[in-house]
Amino acid sequence: MEKIYLDYNASTPLAPEVVDAMQPLLSDFYGNPSALHWAGSPVKEVLQNAREQVANLIGSTAGEVIFTSGGSEANNLALKGYYFKNRHKGNHIITSKIEHPAIMNPCKFLEQVGAKVTYIGVDQFGRVIPEEIEKAIKKETLMISIMHSNNETGTLQPIKEIGKIAEKYGVAFHTDASQSAGKISIDVNELKVDLLTIAGHKLYAPKGIGALFIRNGIELEPLIHGAGHEFGIRAGTENTLLAVGLGKACEIVKHQETNQHIKELTHYFWRQLQAEFGEQVVLNGHPELRLPNTLNVSFVRKVGQDLLSAIPNLAASTGSACHAGSIELSPVLKEMGVSEEVGMGAIRFSLGRYTTKDEIDQILFYFKKII
Structure with a gap:
């Protein structure tokens, strides 16, 4: 059969175009993108190109895109990074009861170190009601994290409406768009989100690569400390091979x-x-x-x-x-x-x-x- x-x-399987784009990185482009000599410069260029391809998919600038090891790391960086950097402003987080474990478990961890988390329910279709989000906001509310679409049912959340509420109250807003990116159009400015997660293996790129959109002005505490890679937010020499794969995948879904x-x-x-x-x-x-x-x-x-x-x-x-x-x-x-x-x-x-x-x-x- x-x-x-x-x-x-x-x-998702790897798109043939993604495989082709990654192929040269297996033999050439072996230098460190941080190196200033002839071996490093071309690698830095292809890495920057990949960053621009991801940015083009979501309507951001390249400088607002950080490469991660996948959706889970991006979610952890968004939640923990924002909480630890900004907890002097408040300790309250709002999320939903149907989030992916890559959101639920970081929230449970943060509760152990002082965060207060409100978990909002959904209607019979699996949609969060924006008014419930607004009701849950209080003086100590630091951030909101609601998935863009549900991985099980595919139900889309009212992200634009929640974004307006977050903007109204001056609360940071993150959305996990791992399941949506590449399937429907996403514009971070239209959605009014401050942080947005992408997972490569959900849109025909390799596993082990993802990205986090971080709006200019949003400050995060790194999860991985070291040298100043990825604008000082994620230490470790960049995985250029996989980043190129993600970039190409984003270009394909943008234009096909x-x-x-x-x-x-x-x-x-x-x-x-x-x-x-x-x-x-x-x-x-x-x-x-x-x-x-x-x-x-x-x-x-x-x-x-x-x-x-x-x-x-x-x-x-x-x-x-x-x-x-x-x-x-x-x-x-x-x-x-x-x-x-x-x-x-x-x-x-x-x-x-x-x-x-x-x-x-x-x-x-x-x-x-x-x-």
């Missing part, structure tokens, strides 16, 4: 109009599931305000993992975990108020640039056979 990959939200095709394919998939299974299948997340590639559906009174196990050639994710015969819903579905009867059958299909209609039709055939 042909292997079918519908787990692009977990990780593949997302409309993916959106149409996702809608086709959902329509076919509805036509075949009717009330047996339920959409989790917002019906419209979601990532164009993400389809989180529940097969009612079925177990998602059992269904996926019956189709071993399909790579997709479930929204529940099985422990000794019992089903535990994901925290996201739980916060949305999804019942166990529905939630235990949740499967997240996430499509990508290389997904075909034939593959979707094959998966539909398999599901018709086993349900």
Whole structure:
């Protein structure tokens, strides 16, 4: 059986153009970008070019982009870096109850060292209500961190509205856009965010590389102390090879109009599931305000993992975990108020640039056979 990959939200394959862009770095461009001689200067140039490519994707300047080892480090740098540098201004952080562990766990850590964190709930579609954010703001509020889109359901958060609230109260605003970058357009100025996270392996770049947008004027305490790399914010000789890969990936998604095709394919998939299974299948997340590639559906009174196990050639994710015969819903579905009867059958299909209609039709055939 042909292997079918519908787990692009977990990780994407490397784009061929990204591989080509990285190839010269494996043999040439071996100098240290900080070195002032003939071997260092060309490396500094390609690193700067990569930084500009990332900046162009999100509407920032190159000087506001810091390369990191991925989305988790970028999130940690945003939260811990801002807290430790600015805690004289306050110790209160606002986030949501459906954030990725790369936000939740740094927040829990900061609570151990004096931070007070308010975790905001979501509606039945998994969206934060901006008014709830505003209600939670107090004199000690230092920053807000709300994900741009949810990795499980694809639901988009009202980032622009929250950005206006943060600006109104003079509170720093971070958004984890790991899942959104490359799938929908992002402009840091339009969103009014001060910090924004990008993860390379979610947009056809390698694993182990990410970026953090840091608006001019925002000061962070480094997590890694050493020499003055990355504008003095992240010490360590830059990984030019992976940075070039991320830069090229950002350039590709900026200029390729593949997302409309993916959106149409996702809608086709959902329509076919509805036509075949009717009330047996339920959409989790917002019906419209979601990532164009993400389809989180529940097969009612079925177990998602059992269904996926019956189709071993399909790579997709479930929204529940099985422990000794019992089903535990994901925290996201739980916060949305999804019942166990529905939630235990949740499967997240996430499509990508290389997904075909034939593959979707094959998966539909398999599901018709086993349900």
